[in-house]
Amino acid sequence: FFFSSRRRHTRCLSDWSSDVCSSDLRIAAGDDKGAQDAQNRAAELTLLLTVPCLVAFVLVPELIMRALFGRGAFTSANASAAAATLMAYAIGLLPFVLMRSATVTFQARGDTSTPVKALFVAVIVNVALKVLLMDRFAQVGLAFATSVGAWVNLGLLLWFAARRNLIVVDARLRSSLGKLAVAGVVLAVALYFGNMVLVRISAAWPFRDELMLAALCLVGLVVYGGVLAILFGRQLKALVRPGSKASAPPTN
Numbered sequence: 001f002f003f004s005s006r007r008r009h010t011r012c013l014s015d016w017s018s019d020v021c022s023s024d025l026r027i028a029a030g031d032d033k034g035a036q037d038a039q040n041r042a043a044e045l046t047l048l049l050t051v052p053c054l055v056a057f058v059l060v061p062e063l064i065m066r067a068l069f070g071r072g073a074f075t076s077a078n079a080s081a082a083a084a085t086l087m088a089y090a091i092g093l094l095p096f097v098l099m100r101s102a103t104v105t106f107q108a109r110g111d112t113s114t115p116v117k118a119l120f121v122a123v124i125v126n127v128a129l130k131v132l133l134m135d136r137f138a139q140v141g142l143a144f145a146t147s148v149g150a151w152v153n154l155g156l157l158l159w160f161a162a163r164r165n166l167i168v169v170d171a172r173l174r175s176s177l178g179k180l181a182v183a184g185v186v187l188a189v190a191l192y193f194g195n196m197v198l199v200r201i202s203a204a205w206p207f208r209d210e211l212m213l214a215a216l217c218l219v220g221l222v223v224y225g226g227v228l229a230i231l232f233g234r235q236l237k238a239l240v241r242p243g244s245k246a247s248a249p250p251t252n
Contacts, residue, residue: 035108036166040173042101044239047177050097051101051184052224057090059191060216067213084140087090092147095154102157105166114160175240179231183224190223 037194056064061083070079106114126149133141161167205211228236 026243035105036168037103037166037170039101040170043098044173044176044180046097046101047058047094047180048228049237050093051180052187054090054093055184055188055191056216056220057086057093059188060195060213061086061090063195063213063216070209076247078209081139085143086159088140088143088147090147091144092150095150099150099154099157102154102167104196105157109166115157118153118156118160121156122149125149125152129138176232179228183227183231186227187220190219194219 018047062079065079065086066076067080069082070076101114106112126145129145129148133145137144151155158167194216195212202208202212232239
């Protein structure tokens with residue numbers, strides 16, 4: 001489940017991010033500035049969609065597991081083990097979804113060796129950690145090693161790209177990163193206290209876990225969407241639709 005669900009989620013966001021980049025990249029024509037702007041906009045969109053998933057996977061993983069799978073042979077102990085694994089994977093969620101766009105930076109220029117070098121180092125780190133952690137932490141150690149390997153892979157890709165001035169974080173992306181971080185913190189606070197309240201008032205509810213998860217999803221949607229609307233204002237539409245005219249960088 002974890003490998004298949006992570007791959008589906010990562011593929012969805014990464015393919016969206018890569019499509020945004022690929023539609024605007026003009027690297028072959030020497031439009032490096034346009035390529036860098038497209039990548040910054042893709043990163044904004046990807047992070048906007050990923051932040052609430054990351055917060056939920058870290059704060060309420062056991063509720064998610066119980067609500068989705070807590071029936072039949074799937075016991076509460078299984079839910080706890082699965083929740084710990086989900087948290088370990090959540091550590092690597094950001095590099096999972098950003099890695100595709102970073103790889104495009106090299107592949108679009110005909111450089112296929114640099115991503116392979118970064119991947120080779122990441123695989124070595126991943127496998128070494130798996131060997132070290134598997135006996136003591138079981139599947140949680142394996143998931144954590146995968147997340148660390150993803151961070152190593154992304155970090156190396158960004159480092160190689162920065163050395164060649166292929167990736168430049170513009171002022172708008174830096175501003176968006178701060179705003180998304182604030183929105184993530186506010187969402188985390190809302191889910192934390194919302195979960196505490198729901199645990200107290202839902203003791204007699206039928207389908208308790210399912211209703212609690214649905215309620216927290218609604219709370220998260222309202223809080224996260226509201227904070228984004230306050231922080232980004234009219235820019236939010238351009239953030240969600242990076243291919244629109246509103247999102248295009250100003251030209252002189």
